[in-house]
Amino acid sequence: MVDKNIRTDYKKLKMLADIDRGNQRENRMSVIEEIAATGSIVMNLKTSFPAEYVTDDDNFRSLLYYYGLLTMKKNIGRRIEMTIPNNCIKEQYWSFMRDFFNKSVTMNIAYLQDQMDLMSFDGEWKPLLTRIATAHKENSSVRDSILGEHNLQGFFKAYLALNGLYLVEPEIELNYGYSDFLMLPDKARYPDIAHSYIMELKYVKPTASDAEIEEKSKEADEQLKKYSQDKIVIRLCEGTQLHLLKLVFRGAELAVCIENNPS
Secondary structure: OOOHHHHHHHHHHHHHHHOOOOOOHHHHHHHHHHHHHHOEEEEOOOOOOOHHHOOOHHHHHHHHHHOOOOEEEEEEOOEEEEEOOOHHHHHHHHHHHHHHHHOOOOOOHHHHHHHHHHHHHOOOOHHHHHHHHHHHHHHHHHOHHHOOHHHHHHHHHHHHOOOOOEEEEEEEEEOOEEEEEEEEEOOOOOOOOOEEEEEEEEEEOOOOOHHHHHHHHHHHHHHHHHHHOOHHHHHHOOOOEEEEEEEEEEOOEEEEEEEEOOO
8 A cells, every 4th residue: 555654755765866966876876776685784874964975875875764764773893784664665665766767768567567477377487587687788788887786686676576466575584595586475365376486696797707607507506496495485385386596697698597496
């Protein structure tokens, strides 16, 4: 449900991102992408700073906290790990990112939702993920400075979050580590969902060799196998066919896009 309080959160985020002192908007977007991708960020919390330095890295992060868009999670030495307070604000991050990405490359949301239905009920996952990967590449050609793992994860998360059939959790903690994307079927509302997914996104620099691609691919294989054996995954994905997907990017190029056999 979207009420006026949630719309206010979106306006806060947009206002902070659009502050344009010193032409550092790209840096601010990188901060927002990191938060959306991982759910948290580490900072030195500033209690005051001059207006002319409002867009400095730690100052901008602190503003996100003071505007209620981040909350304290734990201390890490002299710094603080901040996290997104709740799912409503999390949705605002993803919605803001989609709006921002669409300024560079327009995505057909109706088409994406059709592909999400195919992914959920028929197990046809490749058309959706390759379309998002293509859009990421097109977006990256406009924003040369943003290539990296956080941008990649944030981009995929922003669009996969459109799929109301799943509870899409980035970096969920399992017994064997953290999965990039565990797409949990929302069986309470949609009992007919037939497919569930664990997806590992791997990123290497544009100059990476084929051997480096292969190394990342094998790393994804090992992680996917471990995650698929986790008791949480087995319980939450019961009654569906579990797909283990690995996507390896060399820069903005999708170099590997394969499904592994969970057995």
